[in-house]
Amino acid sequence: MAVQTIFPVTRIHEPLRADIEVQAGKVTDAWLGAHLFRGMESMMLNRDPRDAALFTQRICGICSSAHSIAASMAQQQAFGVHPTPTGQHLTNLIYAADIIQNNLRHFYVLVLYDYVKGPDIPPYVPRAQTDYRLPPKVSEELLQHAKQAARKAVQAHEAMAVFGAKAPMQQTILPTGVTEQASGERIMAYSSILQEITEWVENVHISDVLTIAEYYQDYYSIGAGYGNFISVGMFPAPLTGDRSFPAGLVINQGQPETLDVNHFAEEIRYSWYNGDGAGHAPIQAGPGPNRDKPEAYSWIKAPRYKELPVECGPLARGFISGDYRRGVSVMDRLIARARETLKICKLAQGFVAAIVPDTPSFQRYTQPDSGAGVGLTDAMRGVLGHWLEYKHNKVTHYQIITPTTWNFSPRDNRGVRGPVEQALIGTPIAAEGELIEAGRVIRSFDPCFTCAVHLFKK
Amino acid sequence: MLSRRDFLKLCMSAALTAGLTEQLLPIMRQAFAERKLTKPPVIWLELGSCTGNSVSLDNAVNPTFYQVLHDMIDLRYHWLLNAAQGEQAVQALMDTVEQESGNFWIVVEGSVMTADNGRFNHIFLRGNEMVTGLAALREFAPRAKHVIAVGTCACFGGPAAAYPNPGGAKGVWDVIKQPVINIPGCPSHPDWITGTFSHLLMYGLPQMDSYNRPKMFFGQTIHDLCQRRQQYEDGIFAAFPGEKGCLYKVGCKGPVTHADCPKRQWNHYVNWPVRAGAPCIGCAGPGFPDSTMPFYEHLPDVHTPLGALNVKKIGAAAVGLGAAATGVHFITGVMTRRVGKNWLEGTKPQETDQPENLEQLKQELDDLIRQQNALISESKSLAKNKVKRRLPRTFRKKVVDFFRPGPKHRR
Ligand code: SF4
Ligand code: SF4
Numbered sequence: 082m083a084v085q086t087i088f089p090v091t092r093i094h095e096p097l098r099a100d101i102e103v104q105a106g107k108v109t110d111a112w113l114g115a116h117l118f119r120g121m122e123s124m125m126l127n128r129d130p131r132d133a134a135l136f137t138q139r140i141c142g143i144c145s146s147a148h149s150i151a152a153s154m155a156q157q158q159a160f161g162v163h164p165t166p167t168g169q170h171l172t173n174l175i176y177a178a179d180i181i182q183n184n185l186r187h188f189y190v191l192v193l194y195d196y197v198k199g200p201d202i203p204p205y206v207p208r209a210q211t212d213y214r215l216p217p218k219v220s221e222e223l224l225q226h227a228k229q230a231a232r233k234a235v236q237a238h239e240a241m242a243v244f245g246a247k248a249p250m251q252q253t254i255l256p257t258g259v260t261e262q263a264s265g266e267r268i269m270a271y272s273s274i275l276q277e278i279t280e281w282v283e284n285v286h287i288s289d290v291l292t293i294a295e296y297y298q299d300y301y302s303i304g305a306g307y308g309n310f311i312s313v314g315m316f317p318a319p320l321t322g323d324r325s326f327p328a329g330l331v332i333n334q335g336q337p338e339t340l341d342v343n344h345f346a347e348e349i350r351y352s353w354y355n356g357d358g359a360g361h362a363p364i365q366a367g368p369g370p371n372r373d374k375p376e377a378y379s380w381i382k383a384p385r386y387k388e389l390p391v392e393c394g395p396l397a398r399g400f401i402s403g404d405y406r407r408g409v410s411v412m413d414r415l416i417a418r419a420r421e422t423l424k425i426c427k428l429a430q431g432f433v434a435a436i437v438p439d440t441p442s443f444q445r446y447t448q449p450d451s452g453a454g455v456g457l458t459d460a461m462r463g464v465l466g467h468w469l470e471y472k473h474n475k476v477t478h479y480q481i482i483t484p485t486t487w488n489f490s491p492r493d494n495r496g497v498r499g500p501v502e503q504a505l506i507g508t509p510i511a512a513e514g515e516l517i518e519a520g521r522v523i524r525s526f527d528p529c530f531t532c533a534v535h536l537f538k539k
Numbered sequence: 540m541l542s543r544r545d546f547l548k549l550c551m552s553a554a555l556t557a558g559l560t561e562q563l564l565p566i567m568r569q570a571f572a573e574r575k576l577t578k579p580p581v582i583w584l585e586l587g588s589c590t591g592n593s594v595s596l597d598n599a600v601n602p603t604f605y606q607v608l609h610d611m612i613d614l615r616y617h618w619l620l621n622a623a624q625g626e627q628a629v630q631a632l633m634d635t636v637e638q639e640s641g642n643f644w645i646v647v648e649g650s651v652m653t654a655d656n657g658r659f660n661h662i663f664l665r666g667n668e669m670v671t672g673l674a675a676l677r678e679f680a681p682r683a684k685h686v687i688a689v690g691t692c693a694c695f696g697g698p699a700a701a702y703p704n705p706g707g708a709k710g711v712w713d714v715i716k717q718p719v720i721n722i723p724g725c726p727s728h729p730d731w732i733t734g735t736f737s738h739l740l741m742y743g744l745p746q747m748d749s750y751n752r753p754k755m756f757f758g759q760t761i762h763d764l765c766q767r768r769q770q771y772e773d774g775i776f777a778a779f780p781g782e783k784g785c786l787y788k789v790g791c792k793g794p795v796t797h798a799d800c801p802k803r804q805w806n807h808y809v810n811w812p813v814r815a816g817a818p819c820i821g822c823a824g825p826g827f828p829d830s831t832m833p834f835y836e837h838l839p840d841v842h843t844p845l846g847a848l849n850v851k852k853i854g855a856a857a858v859g860l861g862a863a864a865t866g867v868h869f870i871t872g873v874m875t876r877r878v879g880k881n882w883l884e885g886t887k888p889q890e891t892d893q894p895e896n897l898e899q900l901k902q903e904l905d906d907l908i909r910q911q912n913a914l915i916s917e918s919k920s921l922a923k924n925k926v927k928r929r930l931p932r933t934f935r936k937k938v939v940d941f942f943r944p945g946p947k948h949r950r
Contacts, residue, residue: 089662
């Protein structure tokens with residue numbers, strides 16, 4: 082049976098090649114390969130450790146704040162400093178705004194055109210010939226909402242810039258907090274934008290996602306995957322560090338267990354890096370690139386938790402926090418993300434209310450000569466970790482594990498498929514030339530290969 | 540249609556109340572309606588990028604990004620937005636190249652990965668052939684009307700080309716022969732992108748500097764436009780980011796960065812880095828990030844074989860530049876040391892790229908002079924400041940005491 086290739090898979094961030102085997106109208110196997118290598122971690126070596134947050138966020142233009150937050154957490158640990166209460170709240174606010182922006186754009190710019198016929202101009206034409214089920218009136222309404230959503234996403238970035246100076250790529254987060262002041266006027270500016278977005282998400286966004294779900298009920302049973310979930314949590318509270326979204330692990334849709342980052346390992350048998358050895362822990366140095374490796378088909382590695390492939394992202398956080406446990410499928414991922422967007426809007430309102438205006442948003446510090454630290458936060462699409470070590474004020478080790486590597490990993494050392502490869506299995510395919518159904522499964526994960534490809538220290 | 544002069548004025552205006560794009564759109568729409576313009580077919584290639592410039596452009600328009608798409612350009616290929624996927628999308632791309640040859644624009648986001656003959660970055664499958672970003676760019680560029688690099692990566696390599704640059708990332712103009720319009724920034728400001736597009740549509744090529752950056756946006760330095768400039772002149776310097784005062788000493792690269800962030804600001808005038816207490820990290824400059832790191836350390840002193848360089852010497856060298864080869868030799872000596880004793884020591888065996896022509900050299904020299912000025916002004920004003928503060932305060936106190944004796948009026 083022929084394997085068909087989609088390259089590029091469009092409406093995702095960066096180059097993804099999908100090779101899909103179809104038999105009797107169903108996907109029977111899949112290989113997902115990322116096709117860009119930049120090697121950002123090797124670039125951090127020998128640099129000033131204070132630059133980590135500003136430099137590494139340039140890995141990704143869609144979730145830049147997630148990287149700068151993970152990096153600054155690693156810096157905080159390495160420098161032995163802690164955020165001020167206001168500093169932590171402001172960091173959370175910058176991040177909340179960025180997540181909202183990401184989630185709105187994911188649904189209305191990237192996902193929507195899988196289900197709704199766009200206008201008859203490029204880039205919305207050409208399009209697949211099959212399976213647009215919405216009545217024209219409903220379609221039209223959703224397209225109108227997409228225009229409103231674009232405006233809301235712009236506003237979310239404005240909110241991010243209130244404390245982050247600019248978006249994308251904020252410039253104000255540093256260990257201990259944020260350089261912008263928590264003045265009454267700034268807080269008002271943020272919260273008035275937030276208010277408007279919250280109402281819109283509550284009234285329009287969630288029902289739009291449910292409308293699509295109504296017409297595409299079969300996607301409640303497409304794209305299941307393993308049902309293994311992971312999250313390192315996000316939004317730490319000041320002082321206690323307790324996270325609004327808890328860390329945890331779920332195996333086969335079971336009960337949440339505690340998570341131990343020491344069980345993270347990256348495997349590279351099918352990735353274009355030298356060697357096929359055992360998994361590397363993120364605090365270990367690893368091999369350089371090798372584009373000619375025989376079995377390999379992707380630039381991303383295969384992160385595993387105790388050798389298990391695990392899915393991360395809003396649905397994973399839903400299962401771990403108990404917010405959403407209906408099931409595992411394409412639609413569940415979309416709905417979980419929309420509901421989480423609303424939850425984050427509300428959480429952000431709480432952060433705003435908790436700020437005492439004009440209290441210190443950061444603290445002066447001098448970093449010790451040497452140190453090491455780990456920064457973990459969930460990014461929009463899942464687990465993100467930065468591992469930093471420096472000596473004599475120069476970085477000696479930097480390692481990053483990003484969400485898309487967990488979800489879109491190739492097969493691991495034991496030949497076990499990555500979570501999305503597995504989720505594709507069984508997807509019904511109506512028109513073999515188009516594979517629109519496979520695209521829907523892939524896009525439900527909000528993939529972003531920009532940051533997924535990275536390199537161990539050589 | 541707006542005259543070119545008025546257009547430039549609008550683009551460079553400090554008194555914009557909404558985004559530039561918002562102001563341009565009605566003008567453009569009318570021009571299209573009157574059939575004075577036709578929408579150019581655009582192919583948007585993402586190479587070694589972070590997608591940040593697309594996201595930034597999404598932030599451009601009030602009310603929506605859709606207006607840029609509908610009203611200004613005819614976006615045939617952008618994999619972030621194409622409804623089609625795989626073969627169908629590639630077909631749309633190739634049709635545009637064939638049918639619109641000599642007419643279409645290529646916008647490049649991200650740097651060109653050249654290591655291993657480009658094989659570190661494949662971007663589509665054509666028939667059975669995996670096409671690299673490098674190959675696609677080289678194939679399409681000669682047939683394009685304009686090649687536009689958006690973002691510092693596409694212009695100069697940017698973060699993707701930071702040392703040791705394992706992917707061999709390069710700016711677009713380093714790998715093709717066609718002229719390239721550079722719109723840098725990490726990411727590029729949406730106004731810079733739409734403003735340049737509009738200029739191209741209505742009046743053709745904008746005036747550009749020696750790094751091919753449109754002068755209307757990159758003609759002045761951050762430092763020249765900065766709101767903290769007075770504090771700088773008064774010798775009031777922040778000792779930590781976020782504190783009051785000019786951020787020069789905590790790493791601000793404003794004196795050597797050409798961009799108009801201070802007056803344009805970001806995300807619809809909400810904020811910009813220096814206003815928010817964060818030093819400018821020089822993201823729109825050709826050397827970013829290697830030559831502006833460490834971000835929180837101030838610019839290095841300029842050392843030459845003749846000792847530390849002061850303004851006069853640089854000035855004299857600049858004058859000699861046009862005439863004497865010795866001048867050039869001397870200045871090149873200066874340039875090779877321009878990244879002083881910063882992090883590069885021990886990290887990077889060689890210095891950052893040399894300026895390639897005299898024009899660029901001159902521009903870099905201008906920056907050097909500004910930087911040197913900054914150093915000198917810093918020490919001078921510090922000295923002056925001490926004197927200033929001591930004298931007037933005693934004087935004022937005396938006066939106050941004379942007229943209104945009593946502790947509550949003492950400062
Ligand atoms: S050094 Fe930076 S903060 Fe100071 S005046 Fe210049 S641009 Fe502004
Ligand atoms: S202020 Fe400097 S670093 Fe910030 S966006 Fe402008 S040019 Fe880039």
